[in-house]
Amino acid sequence: MNPSDLMRLARGPLFYFALLFFIAGMLYRLTRVVGFGWKKDLTKPKKSKIAGSLLAFVKSVIIWPFIPRVEGSLKRNLVAYFAGGLFHLALFLVVFLGAAHMLVWKSLLGFGWPTLPLPVVDWLAAAGIVALLVLFINRLVNPVLRTISHAAEYLNLLFVFLPMLTGFFLTHHLLLPYEAMFALHVLSVDWLLIWIPLSRISHFVFYFFSKAIYGAEFARRGAQP
Amino acid sequence: MPERETIYEVLQKRGVTRRDFLKMTILLTGALGLEYSQVERVRVALETKPRVPVIWLEFQDCAGCTESISRSQNPTLTSLVLNDLTIEYHETLMAAAGFQAEGAKEAAMEQYYGEYVLVVEGSIPQGAGGVYCTVGGRTALDILRETAEGAFAVIAVGNCASFGGLPKASPNPTDAVGVMELVTDKPVINIPGCPAIPEAMTNTIAHIIALGSIPELDYLKRPMAFYSHTIHDRCLRRGFYEAGLFADSFGDEGYRKGYCLYKLGCKGPTTYNACSSLKWNGGTSFPVESGHPCLGCSEPNFWDNGGFYQGQSAPLQRPEVSVVGIAAGAGVVLGAGAAALNASAKKKAREQAKAASHQKEEEKEE
Numbered sequence: 001m002n003p004s005d006l007m008r009l010a011r012g013p014l015f016y017f018a019l020l021f022f023i024a025g026m027l028y029r030l031t032r033v034v035g036f037g038w039k040k041d042l043t044k045p046k047k048s049k050i051a052g053s054l055l056a057f058v059k060s061v062i063i064w065p066f067i068p069r070v071e072g073s074l075k076r077n078l079v080a081y082f083a084g085g086l087f088h089l090a091l092f093l094v095v096f097l098g099a100a101h102m103l104v105w106k107s108l109l110g111f112g113w114p115t116l117p118l119p120v121v122d123w124l125a126a127a128g129i130v131a132l133l134v135l136f137i138n139r140l141v142n143p144v145l146r147t148i149s150h151a152a153e154y155l156n157l158l159f160v161f162l163p164m165l166t167g168f169f170l171t172h173h174l175l176l177p178y179e180a181m182f183a184l185h186v187l188s189v190d191w192l193l194i195w196i197p198l199s200r201i202s203h204f205v206f207y208f209f210s211k212a213i214y215g216a217e218f219a220r221r222g223a224q225p
Numbered sequence: 226m227p228e229r230e231t232i233y234e235v236l237q238k239r240g241v242t243r244r245d246f247l248k249m250t251i252l253l254t255g256a257l258g259l260e261y262s263q264v265e266r267v268r269v270a271l272e273t274k275p276r277v278p279v280i281w282l283e284f285q286d287c288a289g290c291t292e293s294i295s296r297s298q299n300p301t302l303t304s305l306v307l308n309d310l311t312i313e314y315h316e317t318l319m320a321a322a323g324f325q326a327e328g329a330k331e332a333a334m335e336q337y338y339g340e341y342v343l344v345v346e347g348s349i350p351q352g353a354g355g356v357y358c359t360v361g362g363r364t365a366l367d368i369l370r371e372t373a374e375g376a377f378a379v380i381a382v383g384n385c386a387s388f389g390g391l392p393k394a395s396p397n398p399t400d401a402v403g404v405m406e407l408v409t410d411k412p413v414i415n416i417p418g419c420p421a422i423p424e425a426m427t428n429t430i431a432h433i434i435a436l437g438s439i440p441e442l443d444y445l446k447r448p449m450a451f452y453s454h455t456i457h458d459r460c461l462r463r464g465f466y467e468a469g470l471f472a473d474s475f476g477d478e479g480y481r482k483g484y485c486l487y488k489l490g491c492k493g494p495t496t497y498n499a500c501s502s503l504k505w506n507g508g509t510s511f512p513v514e515s516g517h518p519c520l521g522c523s524e525p526n527f528w529d530n531g532g533f534y535q536g537q538s539a540p541l542q543r544p545e546v547s548v549v550g551i552a553a554g555a556g557v558v559l560g561a562g563a564a565a566l567n568a569s570a571k572k573k574a575r576e577q578a579k580a581a582s583h584q585k586e587e588e589k590e591e
Contacts, residue, residue: 012542117470
């Protein structure tokens with residue numbers, strides 16, 4: 001099989017299967033978690049639970065990632081805060097505002113949006129890769145993180161690292177011919193789509209749910225979420 | 226067997242002067258991508274090597290590559306390669322037809338066994354024993370096998386002969402394939418494109434004739450001289466790509482300003498060909514320059530590599546809404562099933578705990 005055939009396989013049937021697995025897998029996880037249920041709320045909430053949810057939601061997306069005001073988050077692990085923040089920011093911007101990525105979304109959703117210039121995307125991608133490496137080293141060095149890290153945590157890092165690295169190599173024409181690297185990039189993404197519902201990378205959905213639920217709980221008790 | 230005429234002798238007979246011959250040598254050296262210091266090598270080769278004939282076969286094709294080569298804007302080289310030196314048999318270009326033409330081909334095959342260059346245009350159907358394409362009552366499959374046997378090398382021109390092209394497009398009703406899938410015991414050179422660039426064809430033929438060797442090829446057997454860079458690499462709109470300036474639709478402001486056509490489905494980044502450097506019609510223009518995204522016509526499976534106007538990076542298939550619905554439904558049902566199992570386990574555990582505490586109380590009372 002030559003790189004051109006591999007690219008076709010990766011972009012065609014493998015992506016198709018991976019995407020459907022991802023959709024089914026994430027909905028399975030979500031339904032299962034929602035199905036755990038929670039205790040009946042017999043007390044009268046002190047503040048609006050919906051407002052609390054929304055506030056927590058907004059804070060979790062807009063404020064906490066960018067303004068390090070939460071007590072202890074800086075003191076406990078400065079590296080995790082900054083490298084983690086940079087990694088997530090870079091990943092989101094590259095995945096949604098890179099021209100090639102936008103075209104993937106466009107082909108799936110039917111509509112597109114403006115994109116960032118290539119050099120900007122390129123620097124963000126490089127920053128994301130470096131941040132991920134820093135997070136990996138931090139996980140090895142930090143005694144607490146090391147204790148709670150098992151194979152799954154390191155595999156998470158690896159499976160996210162592979163699409164980022166192959167994507168970077170791809171745009172810079174490094175190591176392999178363009179279409180071979182393109183094929184590897186898409187293959188690694190296909191695998192990531194399958195891996196996400198099976199792993200804690202599914203936090204990209206659950207993060208928002210837990211923030212909203214904690215927000216409601218805080219509001220019920222009259223605290224500031 | 227009498228000693229065969231050298232290329233120079235053939236040219237002399239046609240009235241080419243020594244001065245013109247030397248000019249031709251220099252032109253050919255340049256066309257082969259060799260340094261000026263190699264002129265001498267090419268001159269010696271042309272003076273000493275015997276003329277090498279070319280047999281040009283057409284199968285499932287549109288003769289577009291023949292049209293392309295006959296419109297080459299480098300008349301001296303084309304004439305040198307096509308008229309003076311080489312073509313012994315070409316169904317579209319030759320005046321002869323019928324059994325006499327076939328007879329001439331067979332005579333050439335016999336006389337130049339092991340030396341002639343075979344050029345194939347068009348894909349070869351394998352379905353139903355190959356009956357979808359026959360010439361003089363014989364299948365393309367049969368003719369190719371027979372003609373390739375005595376060839377020094379086989380050159381597949383155009384996407385059809387190289388990778389199957391349009392006839393191979395899904396569902397490939399004739400089970401068409403390119404030459405390299407059938408000819409495995411000879412050097413095969415692919416010059417893909419729809420059509421192939423005339424200079425890529427003439428120069429590759431000239432390389433074999435003048436140097437007697439196969440040019441350097443990539444993993445898809447394409448000459449590196451023409452297929453080592455993508456359209457994107459040498460594109461005149463590349464600067465706009467880097468700057469993130471794109472045309473979003475045909476005729477919009479970005480399009481009128483000549484911005485990058487990547488978002489209109491340009492396949493330039495994954496298409497290896499010399500269009501953006503050699504260009505067409507004597508260096509006049511090429512598709513991207515004249516305002517159309519690259520279709521990727523020199524790549525394998527180019528008809529099935531996603532829509533022409535779909536992004537180059539986009540997945541080949543978009544799942545139907547109904548299929549996504551089924552996947553989503555399956556996820557929800559499985560999730561609900563798991564939740565129900567969890568709930569029943571929870572209930573059971575609660576009942577057991579209740580029973581246990583009840584029992585404890587009863588024991589206490591006793």
